[in-house]
Amino acid sequence: MIAPPSLPLRRAAASAARPRSSAALARSLAAAALAASATGCLVISPPEYDEPSQTGPVLTAVFPPQHIPIHIVGPRVVTDLGVTVLSEDNGDPVLVTLYIDYGRRSLREEPYRLHTTPRELEAGTIADGQRPFTIPWDTYELNLPTDGMTPERECHTITLMASHDFNGCICPADPDDMSSLTWQVINCDPNEPGCPAACPALDCGGIDAAECLFCDTPEYHASCGP
Secondary structure, eight states, X not given: OOOOOOHHHHHHHHHHHHHHHXXXXXXXXXXXXXXXXXXXXXXXXXXXXXXXXXXXXXXXXXXXXTTSOEEOOSSXXXXXXXXXXXXXXXXXXXXXXXXXXXXBOOTTSOSSSEEOOOEEEXXXXXXXXXXXXXXXXXXXXXXXXXXSOSSSXXXXXXXXXXXXXXXXXXXXXXXTSOEEEEEEEEOSOTTSTTOOSSOOOOOTTTTTGGGBOOTTOHHHHHHHOO
């Protein structure tokens, strides 16, 4: 039987291994120093980050509540629409416009009765969270039609549309880059007899289907151009 090495022998073997390990480390450090001296310095390239992709805006209503109709009483009414927008804009402003009776085909074959000129909101990022803004609706500047084209003369809607670009039809240029909010509007004094408390919604899958038209309806969108 071969006896195990004694403790002094094990210590001697460990001592002999340490110089070899130290020598290997020294050679590695020398090689690194040589590589650094060949280029003059060690340069570490900074990481490259891709810009985040632009996203379509997402609107959320703050006030007035969407489930409560807005009654218009008097010759002139100014209503503030409080909204938040969430989007990654990559430096492009968000554009917003207002439509009267959006979705109801007009006599001019447009998907709204009236509209405002798009206005700009300052560009932001997703990291900014929901950015609040207010759009005033002045019935002197964007009045309600009274030609009886709606099923009930007093019933209308006001729609806020947002996008990064609008085409020649004053509709979002990219159907994937749009968001909208709609409030029901009733053009009469709720205290007057006969003034409705609510109005029927546009039925685009039923009897009103022929009257319906939207900005992202493929045939209409294709006809609008840039």
